[in-house]
Amino acid sequence: MKAAPFDHHAPESVADAAALLAEHGDEAKVLAGGQSLLPMLAMRLTRFEHLVDVSRVPELHGITTDGDLRIGASTPQAVAEHDPVVADAVPLVARAIPHIGHFQIRNRGTVGGSIAHADPASELPAVALALDAVLEVAGATGTREIAATDFFEGTWSTALADDEILTGVRFPVWTGRQGAAVREVARRSGDFAIAGVAAAVELDAADRVARVAVGLFGVASTPVRASATEAALTGASVAEATAALADAALAAADGFDAVDDLHATGAYRRRVTTHLVQTALTAAIQEASGVRA
Amino acid sequence: MSDHGIGAGRYVGQAVQRKEDPRLLTGHGRYVDDVTVPRMLHAAFVRSDLAAATIRSIDVSEALALDGVVAVLTGHDLNGIAGSMQPSMNVENSPFPCAPLRPLAVTDVRFVGDPVALVVAESRAVAEDAAELVFVDYEPTPAVATIEAALADGAPLVHPEFGTNVPVDFPMPADPEVEALFASAAHVVEHRIVQHRYNPVPMEPRGVIAGYDNVTGELDVWLSTQGPHEARLTFSRLTGVPEQHVRVRMGDVGGGFGQKFFTGHDEQVVVLAAKHLGRAIKWIEDRRENLLAATHSRSDLADVALALDADGRILAAKFDHVEDAGAFPVGGLGGVGPFVSMLFPGPYRIPKIWWRSRIVCTNTCGRGAYRGPWMFETTAREEILDVAARAVGIDPREIRRINVVADDDQPYNTATGMMFERVTPATTLEHATQVIDYDGFRATQAAAFAEGRLLGIGIGLYIEPTSSPAGSLGVEAAKVRLEPGGSVTVFLGTAAHGQSIETTMAQVVAEHLGVPYEQVAVIQGDTDRTPFGGGTGGSRTAVIAGNATRLAAQRVREKVVEVAAHLLEAAPEDLEVADGRVAVRGTPSRAVTLAEVATAVHNVGGVAVDVPRVLEATGRYETQGMTWSNACHVCTVEVDRVTGQVTIGRYVVSEDCGRMINPMVVEGQVQGGVAQGVGGVLYEHFVYDDDGNPLTTTFLDYLLPTAVEVPRVEIDHVVTDGGNPSGVKGMGEGGAIGSVPAVFNAVADALSLVGATVLDQPLTPLRVVEALEAAGA
């Protein structure tokens, strides 16, 4: 399990990184924390002549709030996990990260790497999708923004061009009373989810559901937004939402082409998704309305 | 100090600190990959990616042209110069046919992972680069990936040399008495029980460094192994280098679990290549190779039937067993065949039994030993017993109480010809169920069920054959030497790879020679320094090596006493040895230290000429038949009705391994074995598709339990003398045996609350959910 030979580049700026990508075309690949890319290289499932290591580019690090919560792409997952700013501004992000693998992986793996890698079983892509995050991208010819809805195209495939770098992710900050919960079923602790749900709820002054975000992961070829579930609950009072939860959760399980694999069937994924949506939303609604679970 | 009986001694029976711990716990263990020898090359295998195919051609030219590549060897280079590849002096005489082993496939491949070429290069990375440039032109042929496929009429043959896929078929003649008992029984239960394929998965994969010196004719090998002496003989037969010119050494070994008991195919190829090229070669197996091609284990099925009377008393049994040997099993046919059937009655009175044992070959990775290689007897028996209990309408504990072999029944001859004595299955059944509060749990279970929750409890009761009297495996020698400075060295043919032998054998010597534990060092794993031994495996070290060590220590003590008697001018029978001093009994001031004894012996005029001057002795012990130990595992689980996930609650083991040398080590062995059984039932599964393509070749898909999934095991000890001089019994494998049915039965018990049944392992969330759905629950 040794990777085929490659050249390792360690640019110090996004511009240099983008130039390297432009120069080497499809023989180059961005390397961040390496937690997904290195195993694939080692098993020779993929190969690149050039790895452009962005993990130490200073501009790609850091967490700021300025209306949105912005996390630099190369920020290690563990840094975001333990940052009080993240927990305060977008609790769903802080609650999702501990579900990523094991702490050793989160120490190395980056927020941007997780999103750019676009594994459908990953937590952060589903969170980004559910919260309408915006992905900031840079290439040799300039920068652009991609809405999360347009970003995830398939398993390990995104709207990023080969020579583009994900530079950061912006999550909208909700200011009302809110609750957030992540629930997943995995074969063992720390495994990729067979089915998972990231859910957040915001209540308005009248105790009605102002916003609700439900992202599913591990169930289809991309992360899935449970739009029907969200629509069923938006505007409802806490009591109405609670009463409608069971049906709304069933709707979530109908909203995707479930995958079959070694660990579970599509039917299993639907069954479990319904349950997870219900428990995650129950917890989120309770938290938002001040009920201690 | 107690030489006899059950009580603990000064050292024996104490949980002394392990001698291995300081280096292992601080990350200073030395494994094969930590060893570097001069001008060492590195190897990588080119392996078949088809389960069955004819080889049309192999083109190595591009690989050979790559910078840093020294050689690309195929079967044309190696097969003609290879001697026997059977890795044991006993296998050679086995009544079963051995798979047609060859170093590298030339005409055809027989499983995915079958080695076709060996690249030798300046680094492993270059060797892997070159391996990709070896082009093998295959013509795929039909493969058989399962027992059922291998048995089917007209199935393609895995080994045309055998003319059959069933090289062993051992049926008892039809027994009218058994048939009559079944015909008239109040209850008959029948069930096909399947034990799925899972693997030893040592943390350190296999590894070897082999160097051959053309001038001296010496073959020098570092090996990750459980048996360096057998490996040495194997390499000698393989290469033709005389055995006294082969040296095998091992350092620390990161687990073997049976996989490294016999020397594997791939290690042999590397040794042969080193001899052929006259260069030292290192090969460290990577994880994918280990999962794909090291050895696989379990993979059994049986049609099992029990006839019972109205109260649940077993009248007769039928056990029709098939064992999957894969393509190239390691160590004979890899498994244990008829031994599984012979052990099937286990700790129960089963008056009559009919059995049949078959071994089949499939186009899959070869079977190899794995902690309790025969364990399917326990899986099958304990699972069918729970099925029977439900059919009769009694509790699973009750059916065991009714049928268990009691102390009074012993010595007890099973209907399959095993003779059990000094075992305590009835006692351990009672203890384990008491510790877990079996009755209390039934009440808790009922209350939880009233709330809709599914809790279950399961029992696994078994008798473990240890220190088998099989050929060279039944004998061990130990050498103990009092060094000139007064410390003591023990030389053993054992090969510790997690069993704490440096600790336990030092305890035995400290006890029986009368020296402080700290002054004793144990040397193993170097064929130039240690006496021949069968290696560590088969739960043989404590009984066989332990008694040999005890004898050697006693003999050295006798010599020490003889010298001291001269020095102290006392009668030998008046002397006692303790704490490294020999003193006149009752007059402690009249004493000499062992160092003084050694000094006297090693200097001119130190002692009278007629006193023996060699403070060294060898003990040999030959096992007197099988030593049986036994245990009862009980565990509780909760099954999540929505997700099908199983959570283990409490886990209790009551075990009887005779007199314990070190209870901490015993408990560590139990805990580790349970981890593997829990893994087997709930997580681990090596999966092939119908064409023999492996689907679980990384840890992403082959799931080992982690510290989070493995329960803390509560252990109760029952101590019955083992019937040998030191009173011990082997126990290294049982943890991995009893745990399988205990966990399985607990889940089945929980599911039975809603009328759901599970048939097969592993009990994945999916399988549990499907069982619940099938029962409409």
Ligand SMILES: Cc1cc2nc3c(=O)[nH]c(=O)nc-3n(C[C@H](O)[C@H](O)[C@H](O)COP(=O)(O)OP(=O)(O)OC[C@H]3O[C@@H](n4cnc5c(N)ncnc54)[C@H](O)[C@@H]3O)c2cc1C
């Ligand atoms: C044992 C194990 C368990 C895991 N469990 C989980 C889990 O439960 N949930 C989960 O979400 N993940 C899990 N992971 C994956 C882990 O979270 C990875 O860290 C993450 O998927 C990728 O982040 P990285 O920084 O390591 O990226 P890398 O591995 O370096 O790169 C991954 C991919 O993203 C691309 N990429 C990275 N950064 C950028 C960028 N800035 N711009 C453009 N492209 C970029 C790379 O080119 C590559 O294709 C697990 C990993 C392991 C080894």
